[in-house]
Amino acid sequence: MSGDSVIVVPGAGHGEQVRLAPGERLRFGRRTGGNDLVLAHEGVSRAAGEITAQGTFWVLSNLSAHQTYAVENPEGAGEHIKVAPGRLDAPVPFEFARVVLPAAGELLHFDVWAPRHDYAPGGPGPDGTTTRPAFGLDPTKRYFAVLAALCEPRLRGAPHAPAPTVDQVTARLAPVWPGANRAAVQWNIDYLAVKLRLKPDPASADQGPRLNGKKETLVGLALRFDLVREDDLRVLAAGATEVPR
Known part of the structure; x- marks a missing residue:
């Protein structure tokens, strides 16, 4: 290029x-x-x-x-x-x-x-297979909207902002998720911690140590690996998401 x-x-x-x-x-x-x-x-x-x-x-x-x-x-x-x-x-x-x-x-x-970004061509690898994504997030799901709301302050230009509280996330999601409440948002945060492999699956016998600072850890991981970008904040402004399965 x-x-x-x-x-x-x-x-x-x-x-x-x-x-x-x-x-x-x-x-x-x-x-x-x-x-x-x-x-x-x-x-x-x-x-x-x-x-x-x-x-x-x-x-x-x-x-x-x-x-x-x-x-x-x-x-x-x-x-x-x-x-x-x-x-x-x-x-x-x-x-x-x-x-x-x-x-x-x-x-x-x-x-x-350094705004220039070069990318490898898409498509399958030499053996005909594609690489499985490290984190399979679906932006149409409610858990993604919760993650976007958690990341929003830092993506809006406040890099040192603390992660929003559960109540703040609930209020932020009200326009796109009228039924949001504190329990539902917390459930999605717990779901994200498992989905992003910060905690073992609830069905696992070994639940490991308690995860402190769960929201901060989720935000740090999401921003470090571009799981949520500024463009993704549109999920907070238009279109209802689905309950994660």
Whole structure:
């Protein structure tokens, strides 16, 4: 696939967006000559670092002799990586990232987006069979609407929001599920915990240890593996779902 793969978004006052095609590099630092992105602060190294686009991701080289850089995931709950002084070509795994540089008591930052996604062709594998999905979720079922309601605050841009309470989920689902009540919502949460293999099946003799923080665990798993995406929130606005079987 051709075209841009990385977009660098400078902070206020640091210039326009820079788009990089695979293999292209962007240098940043205090020096006005030789850097594509100038960070005019005395606490920034003259040649502070370099970004290289690598198709669907990018790598960061820290050219500073003394400063560790942090690369944060603005959509994660504190998720970040550290790039030590002198480290070259550290791969960054975040689609949306914020590069943070300590600068004489201040923190400077700029954002890097990696919006390009490449996918393998669909269809059966070499032996003629298809791979069974890791989690078989049906978006027409009520349990999926419950999971979407649990994930909604974080998908709406509040990455540190706690999971909604059962009562809040019940109220949120009322427009699409008029018969929703606290017991029914809790049943679906318990069902999801089994379906997503966070707990053994109720028919199992070994029920394992009690699962604490069930809603938080469900939300974390769903968002980590894209079981619920922002587009899926439409199930909260239109169309009734069915009782899970």
